[in-house]
Amino acid sequence: MADIILINPKFKVSYWGMEHALPLLGKRANLPVACLPLLAALTPDGHTVTLIDENVEDIDWGRCARADIVGLTGMSVQRFRMKEILAELKRRGCFTVVGGPYVTVEEGYFGDDADVIFVGEAEVTWPRFLEEWHRGVHGPRYEQAEKTDMGRVPTPRFDLLKMRHYAFGSVQFSRGCPFQCEFCDIIVTFGRKPRIKTSGQILAELEAIRAQKQRIVFIVDDNLIGNKAAIKAVLREVAAWQEANGFPLAFTTEASIDLADDPELLALMVEANIVSVFVGIESPNEASLRETKKYQNVRAGGTMLEKVRRIQDAGLEVWCGMILGFDNDDATIFEAQQEFIRDARIPTTMIGMLNAIPKTPLHARLEREGRLLDWSEESSYGTNIVPLKMSREELRDGYVRSMNALYEPSAYFDRLDDLLLGGDFPVAGAWMRHWARHPWRRLRDQAELMALALGLFALLMLRVPDAALRREYRRRLWGLLRIRREPTVVVSYVVKCAMHYHAHTMARDMAGGRSPIYNSG
Template sequence: MTVHDPEFYRLEVFLVRPTKYDDDGYLLRHARGVLPSNTLACLHTLTEDVRRRCVLGKVELRVHLCDESVQALPARRILWAARRRRTRTVLCLVGVQTSQFPRAAELARRFRARGVTVLIGGFHVSGTLAMLPETPRDLRALIEAGVTLVNGEIDATWGGVLRDAAAGTLAPLYDFTGDKPDLSVAPVPRLEPHLMRRFVYRHFGTLDAGRGCPFACSFCTIINVQGRAMRCRDAATVADAILTNYRLTGTCHYFFTDDNFARNPNWRAIFEALIGLRERRGIPLRFLMQVDLLSHRIPDFIALAARAGCFQVFLGMESLNPASLADGGKHQNRVANYADLIEAWHGAGILTHVGYIIGFPHDTPASVRDDLRRLRDDVGPDLASFFMLSPLPGSADHLRLTTAGVAMDADWNRYDTFHPVIDHPQMSRATWLALYEEAWRDFYASANLERRLARAPRAQHVTLLQLYLWYRTATEVERFHPMMTGFFRLKPRTDRRPGCRVEGRARHLRRRGGETWAMLRGYARVLAELQHLWVATRGEHTAVEFSRHAFEPCTGAAVVGDPSEADTQAGAMHDRSEPHRDDAVAPEPSAAAEQVAAALDPPGKVHELATRLRLWAAFLRAMFIAAEPQLNGPGPTTRRGVQESPRAPSYVDFGDAAAGEYVALADTAVLGTRHSTTNASATAARQA
């Protein structure tokens, strides 16, 4: 049957990003995710481009998306589509990382047994085939089962693969490693609004402005799949994609997934294009990116990044031990420059987030603890993500250990950087794991978070608090690495790892009931601690900087047409509120007076409870809504119901406004950690 066979007219493509299993064999899935998959967005955009260009001729192409980290796999729908007459169905398991490979392989075998065409791609397949001299046994078994493996980047060849799928002539293996795509002409990933509703912040997207990295870290897989030569998209193309996403979905927050944005040859042109979107079009663009530790030495890089909307930068610091850096091939890192690096980014009002690896061969428990103390107290990043050194397939470390015959765990599900998978020369696996968990507890202890929040730029205060909420709940409540964790864990009863017994309904319900109650208590505990931190670190200057007038919407013209007019109007709003603020700050009553008042006025307890509830509402409002752009109203819709550009986007720092409401309430609430702001200090702050 050919593509143009009149008996065949439809190709159903299911793009699925598989999740991983937890230690009990349950799927790692959450009610709401945090980081959407850029690979899923890329493949969706490429498939839509194939349909737009009619690469398959008269064949109707339909595409469906599923991110298993936040969605249930539509298994029945896939099987139903495979049984339809005159229809071919393809299940594409995309962006498969090493820890996700067991789940992907299980799905591939399950659906191949039902006659569904299956493809698998991602860094595990590509890295393994790129580095090892022979195809491993588990990949050969999948090929023998009729599964197609895709090695390399597929941007320039996806249309040909779909043409083969439509014709029923898929090859067992596609190797595109020698033909790196030209990103300057490749379609830019577009967001799918239906999928984004599964994430905490619907207006947060991903975009890769470039690929590759010139450095040669031994633990890295990216350089052996995407290469060390930098390839990048055109600045105008990036800006156009961001503008289109904003008009259609309101998306204005991005994670640039480039492994090293600082080495993108077009970084200056891209930043200038983003500055134009912010300053001339009034788009409230904000983004985070990954850069190397020499980026602060690039002239104008930090200054232009701040103007372009960068609010957070991820730095691959990896270690404070020079011997460990040499072990990992991080010759570009200079420990003596770490503090200056952090200060340079902080000086531009940008949050710093460092990646830190525990378990290099020269690491000992004592040296790691000392280095972590220096990281916390001397270097002082705002956030840190800790990883256990893992020889991921596709890295030079994995090739070296495989060649040397070193024993490594056979279960790929454990290769998630928070399980020890090899023996360490200086410590036992149990000690290594305990040290890793200690690093999370120590850095994200309330005392350190209070120091970080106190020094954070005012404009980033809410953002940093949101990140702490994510990281604290991930490590303390969900018990997973934050970068693999969302909010509110789900555990499907029947979809469990092969070999694990499926529980009965009653037993599963009882166990999940206890786990859910413990999870909710954990969330409440973390929220309460962060609420106290907010009052302790934000209260004094927020109480005098914001009033309820901050919630009044400013005109869209002031923001879109001339940002300076918006600043003038905001200043006028603060001026109007000044006469009312002196009355709002009153001397704090003594504890004895409060007890007497409560005894003589029982209804006062009701008022206190109501105030506490309003406090929590304002706090949660800022935590989960502060990052969303505030629009004056929906834009016009097309006949297909697609929303076009929003009317007069009026973006205000909603986090600051919510913080103002929160602290205004905190001034009247009876809190154990109430801040003490006197009339004199408030007046002095206003005058300053």
Template sequence: MKILMVYPSYPNTFWSFKYALKFVSKKASLPPLGLLTIATYLPKTWDVKLVDMNCEKLKDEDIKNADYVFISAMTVQRESSKEVIKKCNDFGIPVVAGGPLFTMEPDTFHDTVDYFVLGEGEDIMGDLIKDIENKKVKRYYVKTAFCDIAKTPVPKWDLLNLKWYASMSIQYSRGCPYNCEFCDIGALGGRVPRQKSAKQIIDEVQSLYDAGWRKSIFFVDDNFIGNKSKLKKDVLPALIEWQKSHRYPFTFYTEVSIDFADDDELMELMSQSGFDRVFVGIETPDPESLKEANKYQNIKHDLEKSINKIQSFGFEVQGGFIVGFDSDMPTIFKRQFDFIQNNGVVTAMVGLLNAPRGSQLYEKLRNENRLLGEMTGDNVDAMTNIIPKMDSKSLVSGYKSLVGLLYNPKNYYKRLKEFLSVYKVPNFPKSKISASEIGAFLKSIFLLGIFGKERKEYWKILTWSLFKKPKVFSKAVSFAIYGYHFRKVAEKLSKSEKKRVLSET
């Protein structure tokens, strides 16, 4: 049996790091972990090929030579998925579709996808494989209960060209104990977090090490700290021991909730494990909007103190922010800017409020006739599938101005220096500087230091870090490169706003 696995392309978004990837000669930020996991269930006698369209072109011959095409995608990959499925339809090759996009929107693809895997795939694969072998494949394979991920095997890394990626990814848990109104994680992963064992995590880390990987690893968990006691008792001590015995070949990053700041022991253990970045859904400094979003874990915390405390333990706090809540006043754009700027949140992903399928917000707004179709999944396209309470033109214009201000070089480098000034450099051994990192630095001198709009700020931060805090010099270079990507994304938004104004005049 010949199986072609396809991961559709995603547009140039905030998290795509498209403009930054060329500095390190990489093609994509992260690999398609879902497909790599599902691939482990397929019989070894089957011929399996994976095409990540973010790294290589999908060839017609690849489709024609397949017995089945397996496709998995997220919402942001909807348009690319449609194009892939149409090609398969044209060549008469049956499509098996699974993952978040198809689980939440099977009706969107009802006329084009042959077979659906709805829900988590692990417990479904046995029946699907048997039916494929017997040529009796059913239209739908549905798993309503959440699976036991303690039985999930190590992803099939040998399907990848590791050199194409800036980071690898593994998963420790699924689900989140919180119930934010705008979030669909409850529908996709449940509100009772499920975890893998410490042995599973060490096996996955070891498998990447054995495959030759030596860079960063993203724990893709929606909330890594959903079960703090298990982390502190089993998983983190095992990671620390492994990292020490291998001289810290990896750095880790993940997503956490703001209550991370409440647990000094947890922060210390994660730092010792090699974690140096955490993404936190901060959303907004406005308490009324937080109440509206059912984000009570944030209301209970002093957000500024929590961010500063997390930073003091050696973590970069990457923040998620939202504008467009019903409670938002026109002053929200300045409030968001001041909050982000004053707290040194260098990487601030600001998006318009959207309602994904599966969220409480989606159902509420559908009942209020305030939905404008489906969300795009692109976090910086200035699009929303919600009819907002604020004047829509003012909302979009204010949003674009906010992003532009945040990633204006002067403002970006100012909060970068603010962060690096308080950043606690980890005390574990650093891996040797790679050739690609040296190349990235040289490219940054050329593109940013000589020809870039940020050249003045670029040299100021490098000079400051070299003489005042040399241990953060490499961080300063990395952030400068990230800043270039964010600036280009912001400029793209600004151009679209100018076109809108011109068209209206």
């Protein structure tokens, strides 16, 4: 049987990567990718599997040369490093297989460096390949005829990862999204029909991630609420599990803005201890939203700002994604986005330039119009599109200015304080209600949370090199403590300081020419 090594390549610096902040906190990566532990779980008995995440450990090339099969995965932002790794593996005579999001949308990118490629999901094709490899009859390309039945997906092998090096855990409840955003590759890879695991599978996954001593977990679904009826049933089970186990996990996730239109769903997410939700706002420009078929953002039921406020009022912090460079965007879009983010009280904002990913409708349209740049090499513009109402230089420079403006300390913390101190924003409401019923558990948990907050803040004070930033973090935390002392709020605020340091440093490095243009979108 096979000795298998599966590799996730190192990411470039990115908004979500937290590369500048994690060393300050004693961590090497933000969270593990979902595919490595899942592929390990899908591997039939008799094979041996070693997982290597280059974001937390170096690749042992000699070990790879001794393996029977070396597998590589990766997203579009990892494609250049994937190519470097494959070239080195080929030089060493390794038998290589490649799967994941990028090879799914750009099959020919790696040329002859990969012996076998996997397109799309691999729950069926990975075991089939291993059986055919064992018989010596494997093919060069595998693609599932049907989407994966999520009710048959096994619990990922988190135990094979070095979980102590990650700041957060990750789990997956569902795949697929019902919408049709022109720029999105999710519907290319996972389709528009949401598929969801059973409650039993999800609870087993939560137990597995809990066993790795993770406390904050990202539900990596691209749209958790794609099937609202199904996710409501799951959330009830998750809430009951949390209550029975003393709320061991706090979650963050992604959802479309129509979440604001469903009070029952909002309440169930809070009861399951989901504390924040990432929403694809994309743009305050309605013409741009319609252009990109983001119709869920322009439906009746209130403005986007009103919908953000409804989600916040329910007790969920809103993080958001914003995109610059739609065809209907001109030079006024930069200030318009900053104004919206300020008014919406959203501190955590991933802003990026529009990219056209192969196989998406956007890519096909811009290719027809002759408005695509070469994506095979790094671009000094940070994107592969040619914008319509501004030059490439204006888009790039406006993006860098926007990042710096949003993460200038006073702007960032004013948004955060407006949310936490300017009203009655509730944090971890279900957890609070649980503590009210269990006073001794409340004392224990709150003591642990305050110790964690103090420890993390001490690390920031010791390791952030900029004295002015350290002073600002101290001043802001003291301002918080004069009004709100709930340990859940204090921990969240300290984590927000670390997130600010990363985004602020990333933005300043780009503006000062100390780094290339990292497109966070």
